[in-house]
Amino acid sequence: MAPGSHRHRLARPVPEQPRGGEEALLTHSCPPTAPHDSRKRSSVYSIRSLRTLAVPAIAVALLVGCQSASKTASVDPADARPARITITPGSDTAAIAPDATVKVTASHGTLTKVRVVPDGAGSQAVTVTGALSRSKSSWHSTRTMTPGATYTVEATATNAAGKSAVQHSAFRTRTAQQINGVTVTPSKGSTVGVGQPVSLAFDHPVRNKAAVERHVTISTSPKTEGSWGWTKDPLTGIERVDWRPKTYWHKGTKVTLQARLSGVNTGDSRYLRRDGEGRGYFGRTNMSHGCVDMSLADGKWLYNRAAQGDLVQITGSTRATVSPGNGFGDWNLPYAS
Template sequence: MRPISVHPVRHPSARLAVAAAVLAPLVLTACSSGDSGGSTDGKAGGSQSNSKPATVTVTPSGQAAKAGEPVRVTAQGGRLASVEVTDGKGKALKGRLSDENTVWTSERRAAPGTTYQVTTRTSADGGATDTKKASFTTTAAQKVNKVELRPGKKTTVGIGQPISFVFDHPVANKAEVEKHLKVSTSNDTEGSWGWMKDWSGRDRVDWRPEEYWKPGTKVTLDAQLNGIDSGPAGGWFVRDYSTDFTIGSHQVVKVDLDAKQLTLERDGKKVRTIPVSGGTPDDKRRSWKGTTVLMSKEGTINMRSETVGLGDAYDKMVDYSMRLTWSGMYAHAAPWNSGYFGRANKSSGCIGMSTENAAGFYDQVRVGDPFVTTGQDTKGVPPQGNGFSNWNLSWTEWQKLSALK
C-alpha cells in the first residue's frame, strides 16, 4: 500500500514566500490486493500478484490550500472507480470523470475557510483495488462580499420586476460572477443581466426579460457564488444565494402629467382613474418620466425635504407611500395639495392624490408593477441604478450592459 502524494499549492496572497512545503500524506484507511494465483497440485504456496495500487494525487492540498479553484483528483497507474468530496457540513461536491477515468474535477470551486474530506476508490492496472481518505483546508477569506437580493422568496410580483443584486464591495470580476447567476423560468423567458452603479454607489446587476414578464411565470434564481473571488478590493463570496417568485397579473400604471391623472390598467382594461398632481415644473421639483417600477409599499413614513435637496420646505408624515425611485419619488396621499388634483402639477416631485384614492390604489397595486409617466412637466428618465429604470433602455441597449456580451 502506498500513500497518496499531494502537491503543495502556494496561496498567491501570502505575504511570506515559502520555498518548499512538506505536507502530510493523505491517510490510507483500507485496501485490497489483486487476485492471487493458486497451485495446480493442491499444495500451499501458490504465487500472488505483484500489482500495486494506483497512486492518487489531490489538489488543492494541505492546511493552507488556495480557495477558488476546482478540486482535482488524479490517478496514476490505474483508474478512479469513485470519488467523493464533502465540505465541513457534509455536503458533497459534484464532479466529472475524464473519459479514461483517470481525472476527476469538481463542478464547484473550493470555498474559503473550508475543510474538505476526500475519499477515493481506485483500480490499478494490474488489478489491485484501493480506498483512501484524506482532507485539506482552504485559507479563510480576508474580506467577504455579501449581497442584497430582490425580490424575496415565495413572493408574487408585477410584470416589471427585475432580479436585482446589490453588492457590499466592488466587483471587478463581473464576467466571472455573472457566469454563476442562473435564472430558470416555467416558460423559457429570454432575459439578460445588466451591470450598473446602484444609487448607493455600490456595484449592482439586474436581470430583466426582453419584454414584460408574462403573468403566471414562475422564476427561480440559483446564484452559486460560494468560492468565487469578486476581485481586488471586493473579497470572496462564501455562500450561495437563491430566490423563487411568481409573476402576478398584467398591471400597468399610466401617469399622464399633462392631463394630471393616473390610470390603473389590468389585463388591458381600465380599473380606475385618479386625478393627481405631479412635480412642480421648475429646476428642482419636476417628476421623473419614463418607466419606473413600484419598489416597495411603505405605508406611513416621514418625508423630509432636506433628504432630497430641497432644504427645509417640508417635514410630513405621509400615508400610503409607494416608492418609485431611490432618490425619493413616490406615489402617495397628499391631502394638503387637494386643490391641485387634476388641475396643476404642484408637488415636490411625487405623484400626489387624495387620501381616499390613495387607500384604494395602494391595495390594488403590487410591487413590481410598472409606472409609465408622460408629460411636458418632467425632467427626463431616472438613470440606471436609481430604482428600477431598466425598462427605459431598449433590449439591444440593455444587453450591452452584460459583462458577457
C-alpha cells in the first residue's frame, strides 16, 4: 500500500448483482433484507422465482387495460347528433314534371335505404331507380316517372353512433297534356328472320331524340355488334329508331330490348306513358320474302314458309333503291352510316 493511503474494510460484502435489465429492475424494486450471504442468496433466488410469476401477471394487466380502453372509447358528441334527411320534392310541393329529378340528402349520417315507389296497389306507374353517392350522403333518381302518378319516398339514414332515422315524402307528377305513343317491332316472344331489326315507331315526331336514346338498351346472347339509327317512313311520316346488327343475325340469337320510356319528354312537352319491353329469338332462317311480283301460287308458297324478318335480295333490277324508311330497308345502308 502506498504511503498515506488508507485501507477500509467494508462492513458487509457487496450483494451479487443479477444479470439482465429486467432482472435488475425487479432486484431494485425488491431489495434483499438479510445482512449475510446465505440469506442474501436465498433472497435473490426468491426474486428470480417471483419474476417468473410476475411477468405474466403484468402482461395480463396490460391486456385487460387495453380492452377496457377500447370499450370506453366515446363517439364525438358532434358525430352523435341525429341524422337529418331531406327529400326533394317534399310532401308540400306542387305536382312536378315526369322527367324531374328526385333527390335525397343526409346530414350527420349516411343513407342506408332509399325507395321511390308508385302509391297504391296495382298501380301501372313505374318504380323509380336511383344512384347513391360515393360518400353515401346523397341519392338521386336515374330515370323518368309515369305522368299523372303519385309516388311515395322512404329514406333511412344512420349516424356515427349507429342510430337510424327515417323520413317519408309523397308527391305527384303532372298529367301530360300531350302524349306520344310507341310501337315495338318485333313483338315480345317472337321468332324472326336474320334480317329483322329491332324497331320503335312513334305516333308523333320525336324532337328530343337524345332523351329517347338514353333510355333504350339492347342486349344479345351471343354478344352481337350493332347500332341505332333514325329513319322516317316517306308514305306515312311515321318516325322510328331501328337497331340492326353489323351483319345478319346469327341463327338462334336471343335479343332483349329495354325501353324505359315512361315519362320521357319526346319534345314540346309530349310525354311517353309506358315502358316498352321486348324479347325474342332472331335468325330463324335465311329465306326470301317481301313485296315482289309473284304469281298467286308462288306467293302462297312463300307466305307459308317465310317469317317476319327474312331477307329479300333482288338482283337485276334497274329501279332505284327504295328509301330506308319504306319498310325495313336498314340493310340498304352501309353500317357506318
